[in-house]
Amino acid sequence: MTHIPQTALPVTGLAPTATDGNPTSEWIQPTDHMMYVVIHVDKDDAATTSFQLRKADDAQGNNPEDFGVNCPIWLNADAEDGTDFVRQDDSDDFTMDNSDDTVQIIVFQVDPSKCDDDKPFVAVTLADGDADNTAGILYYLAPTRY
Numbered sequence: 001m002t003h004i005p006q007t008a009l010p011v012t013g014l015a016p017t018a019t020d021g022n023p024t025s026e027w028i029q030p031t032d033h034m035m036y037v038v039i040h041v042d043k044d045d046a047a048t049t050s051f052q053l054r055k056a057d058d059a060q061g062n063n064p065e066d067f068g069v070n071c072p073i074w075l076n077a078d079a080e081d082g083t084d085f086v087r088q089d090d091s092d093d094f095t096m097d098n099s100d101d102t103v104q105i106i107v108f109q110v111d112p113s114k115c116d117d118d119k120p121f122v123a124v125t126l127a128d129g130d131a132d133n134t135a136g137i138l139y140y141l142a143p144t145r146y
Helices: none
Strands: 009-018 033-043 050-056 071-076 086-091 093-095 102-110 121-127 134-143
Touching: 009 033, 009 121, 033 121, 050 102, 086 093
Parallel strands: none
Antiparallel strands: 009 134, 033 102, 033 134, 050 093, 050 121, 071 086, 071 102
16 A cells, blocks of 8 residues: 555544444545545444545535545554455445454545546445444545646
8 A cells, every 4th residue: 555645634534433324534635635535443332334435526525426436545454453454446425344343444536537527525324234334534635746
């Protein structure tokens, strides 16, 4: 996995919350910044949870739709006992397996040049979660070298 640069600005996308109810993170515009979407999941139940990158017109999330561009994804499937991240298939969504009692970290890398000019705001929607599982999201915005 490419490292997150020291100059990256962390921004809270979603405070730790139960994954049921399909919560959506804050909408953010990654203009001129590579955005790393870091999702920290504490699973106490064997339910699957899926994470979908979305795009919208503005910071209020008006007219949302799927991001529609595949992004690099990394997974640490056992963050309590290891620091290894394994590259996953590029996508704009990711579904966790149904293992229980684990802490997992998922990272999406969103390139600002791939963002839609008409829908420049990005967020993550959680689906198929469980009240016993929690997830928090941090955005790391790193200056690009264009």
